[in-house]
Amino acid sequence: MSGAEDLCRQIEEQGARVRQLKAEQADKEQIGAEVALLVELKEKLRIATGQPEPAKKGSGKTITVKTPKGTKDYTAREMAVRSEIFGKIVGVFERHGAVTIDTPVFELKEILTGKYGEDSKLIYDLKDQGGEECSLRYDLTVPFARHVAQEGIKKIKRYHIARVYRRDQPAMTKGRMREFYQCDFDIAGVYDAMIPDAECVRVAVEVLSSLDVGAFVIKINHRKILDAVFAVSGVPEDKIRPISSAVDKLDKLPWADVRREMTEEKGLSGEAADRIGAYVQLRGGPELLDTLRAMPELMANKSAQEGVADMDLFFRYAAIYNVLDRVSFDMGLARGLDYYTGIIYEAVLVDESERPAVAQPTAARAAGDGADVDESQVRVGSIAAGGRYDELVGMFLASGRGKKRAKDEVPCVGISFGVERISSIVMKRRGDQAIKTNKTAVYVVAPQGGLLEERMRIATELWDSGIATEFAYKAKPSLASQFVACGADVIPWAVFVGKDELERGVVRIKSMAAQDKAQGAGVEVPRADLVAELQKRLGA
Amino acid sequence: MSGAEDLCRQIEEQGARVRQLKAEQADKEQIGAEVALLVELKEKLRIATGQPEPAKKGSGKTITVKTPKGTKDYTAREMAVRSEIFGKIVGVFERHGAVTIDTPVFELKEILTGKYGEDSKLIYDLKDQGGEECSLRYDLTVPFARHVAQEGIKKIKRYHIARVYRRDQPAMTKGRMREFYQCDFDIAGVYDAMIPDAECVRVAVEVLSSLDVGAFVIKINHRKILDAVFAVSGVPEDKIRPISSAVDKLDKLPWADVRREMTEEKGLSGEAADRIGAYVQLRGGPELLDTLRAMPELMANKSAQEGVADMDLFFRYAAIYNVLDRVSFDMGLARGLDYYTGIIYEAVLVDESERPAVAQPTAARAAGDGADVDESQVRVGSIAAGGRYDELVGMFLASGRGKKRAKDEVPCVGISFGVERISSIVMKRRGDQAIKTNKTAVYVVAPQGGLLEERMRIATELWDSGIATEFAYKAKPSLASQFVACGADVIPWAVFVGKDELERGVVRIKSMAAQDKAQGAGVEVPRADLVAELQKRLGA
Secondary structure, eight states: OOHHHHHHHHHHHHHHHHHHHHHTTOOHHHHHHHHHHHHHHHHHHHHHTTOOOOOOTTSSOOOOOSOOTTOOOBOHHHHHHHHHHHHHHHHHHHHTTOEEOBOOSEEEHHHHTTSSGGGGGGOOBBOOOSSOOEEEOSOSHHHHHHHHHHHTOSOEEEEEEEEEEOOOOOBGGGTBOSEEEEEEEEEESOOSTTHHHHHHHHHHHHHHHHTTOOOEEEEEEEHHHHHHHHHHTTOOGGGHHHHHHHHGGGGTSOHHHHHHIIIIITOOOHHHHHHHHHHHTOEESTTHHHHHHTOHHHHTSHHHHHHHHHHHHHHHHHHHTTOGGGEEEETTOOOSOTTOOSEEEEEEEOOGGGOOOSSSOBOOOOTTOGGGOOGGGSOSEEEEEEEEOSSHHHHHHHHHHTOOOGGGOOOEEEEEEEHHHHHHHHHHHHTTOOOOOSOOOEEEEOTTSOOHHHHHHHHHHHHHTTOOEEEOSSSSOOHHHHHHHHHHTTOOEEEEOOHHHHHTTEEEEEEOSGGGGGGTTOEEEEGGGHHHHHHHHHTO | OOHHHHHHHHHHHHHHHHHHHHHTTOOHHHHHHHHHHHHHHHHHHHHHTTOOOOOOTTSSOOOOOSOOTTOOOBOHHHHHHHHHHHHHHHHHHHHTTOEEOBOOSEEEHHHHTTSSGGGGGGOOBBOOOSSOOEEEOSOSHHHHHHHHHHHTOSOEEEEEEEEEEOOOOOBGGGTBOSEEEEEEEEEESOOSTTHHHHHHHHHHHHHHHHTTOOOEEEEEEEHHHHHHHHHHHTOOGGGHHHHHHHHGGGGTSOHHHHHHIIIIITOOOHHHHHHHHHHHTOEESTTHHHHHHTOHHHHTSHHHHHHHHHHHHHHHHHHHTTOGGGEEEETTOOOSOTTOOSEEEEEEEOOGGGOOOSSSOBOOOOTTOGGGSOGGGSOSEEEEEEEEOSSHHHHHHHHHHTOOOGGGOOOEEEEEEEHHHHHHHHHHHHTTOOOOOSOOOEEEEOTTSOOHHHHHHHHHHHHHTTOOEEEOSSSSOOHHHHHHHHHHTTOOEEEEOOHHHHHTTEEEEEEOSGGGGGGTTOEEEEGGGHHHHHHHHHTO
């Protein structure tokens, strides 16, 4: 082997290594090091083969061949895993009677305005090229509410699996991207309290149990209870939104930091912050409702009474739905979005060994003491979230029709699954297991090469019979290349055609599965029976 | 019934009528008339109920509740049809061994630049909000080529079903939209001539035959033959692209109009135009190749020789693939896109009674005589198109790596299906047939109302067994509302729970299918056997 050929081989192997690491979303430093080695090898090859130095960047109109920041391509392997995940999720949604609808990837800008609180700055706008001002959708919920209002729908249970867009600082390795899939399930319509709400949590438990994600807990809270907490703690009306945002960080930050944000950044009094702290660090199961009922100051608040009554019903239904052991009443859960009006929930993965208590309330911890935060309670990651939003559809009815009447309102509750996160967990758990990315069942092989038209004829017959079939796109393929194709694509069956066999009116069928290697040359079958023989083997 | 109530009912009915017409994509005038009636009724109701006039537009911050121009929502009914179509298409793609990949909805702007000829002005740009300049993808082919180059892929057979974006003048009733789905199947890799090309046409025939679209023909031509035609007709190098665009309009315009565009708008000499006209009006089957071979002027051109050799092979393979009766060699087919380098094709629907000749060449018609155009040849509509593009991947390799070597090139051929068009044809053919939009198999009914928790328990058991189940989200639903739900959602089975039956430890199972109405009250089964009894009936 010449030096250049050796270099070529090394470059090919190194390239494969880099692609493999990228596919696994490996550590950036590691990828960087391997890329550097690749560049070095290529430079060696350039010198060895006497090629000129490549043009410097900027010297011509070189373009950057990559996907935009925060986006990525999905390889066949990733798509195979993803389609398996989507299949399971859709299976659950359909088990609960949902239909699916689709909305455009962009909306009129004003449809999205004022729906996402502090995060509105992350909305992607389209360039004004004359015409309407449009933005890429930020979630699937606002477009759903717009659709319900626009079409005058009174009730619908729908799911929607599609990509949404957020101009956030991407963190690809953590699965935080600018373009990512959401899988939403929502129930719209005037129904009795907490029945659809509990079903959404049941749906979440079914989905997450069916996927290979590990242990999880669904944290629950109620916006009306949270409103009451802010009211009785003395938070001024205009500070409720920012204080709520601060509370929402309790899953990532210790209480001391959250308190500091409330008092120093957001100008709340220390006393009010401490009162809030006593409430929002409470968590547990249904019996936490008794704890709340024993708090006269809180229960004097009408909003608190309504929230507690809802949560009482919720726990009753959750017990019937067999999901009580999966939910944790967490008074620190706030959820950032503006549009929630009732129950809110968030599913988080937990370390199997350090699962948060779900059945007994945790005593309120001393406010202001960061060291007191129980690290075992820190979540591994949020993988689904949702809640009730009774006024969102009405916002579009009001503005769209110049009036707003109670009878027009369409209350909604829903849940959204973060599939990027789920996929990357499933991919990681799957490791380097072979994943079949195609559905090919048969490869037509000419061991002595040639016989192109006969291979085409056989493929045509198999296609006509619905059998997924491939063959080498060469007039004279080598035997090795045909075997490599079977192996690389995990194709279970091969049909061998040879000149003398064709003269005898037969072909050979051979299983390509590793455990069947003992079968040797395979089985000869009459050419005319090939389709039937294969169908027998494929169980079709 | 009071006047206002009567008006409400009328408005509701009229609203339903308008929605129905819109769903059917009815004639614009007709919709307009019905909308006007609806507005009139609403105004009557406003006056009857003494409500104030709605705020005039522009007087407040009223927002328009609609989708952006050229886009639409897909209802559950449309999605059910679409998912059936996608299922069939994917089935064919997978039968041919394709894997699927996914790319972002937007690309770096420079990736798309210079790929779409005159249509580049239709590209949607994202607003520059700091960072990279991005545009929505215009098709799936350029992102595919970018992906192949970026990942250093040497061969891949992939399909991709996703939406693309074109800022064109929308014509929704004709299915021309600004956001629409494409279903692409492409084969990339260095293979022997015309083998993947013929397979793409075979894929097109399988897809279109499996869908309920009616008769179709796949027009075929070759860019190299077209290049030769322009060369021997004396078209200057800088006019080839615009003249090619003009030829491409031959399917919509008579030759006289196309000739006028060539001479008057694009400055070609009349003699050159007439020479072109003699070639591009030729069409037929494989025997058209003999006609071409008998034209010494054309065959002296190297490009023509290569194109004719390719077409010869193509027809040989098309015969083996049993698609010869579906293809028509049409020398007027040009295809607008810049990137094609070899065979090009376009599938068009034809009126069953006026199917264009596919087996005998049509004599060249007198150039310049518009009246001579055979109207039976005017296509109903293009529903799939594609071709060979051998240099597109190389464009990204060249620019991405600062060099371009023949060994880096990845030749490609592919076909793209216009699913909007196909869907609207299938929807139209389906008429007002009931389309089940959900998968619900069982509805749990409490004929005397109540029994909410028992209904929930039964639903839980059925969900646990994988049976798609619904029930009324009310504590005390009326019998009528429960029956309406079963009927509206075409749910085949009902489980009836009643107090006395529960006491006796039984429930009733009843088929809700119309033909089973004779069964009366259904069949009583032990409560404990419910799941098993339903599974028996559902064949699960």
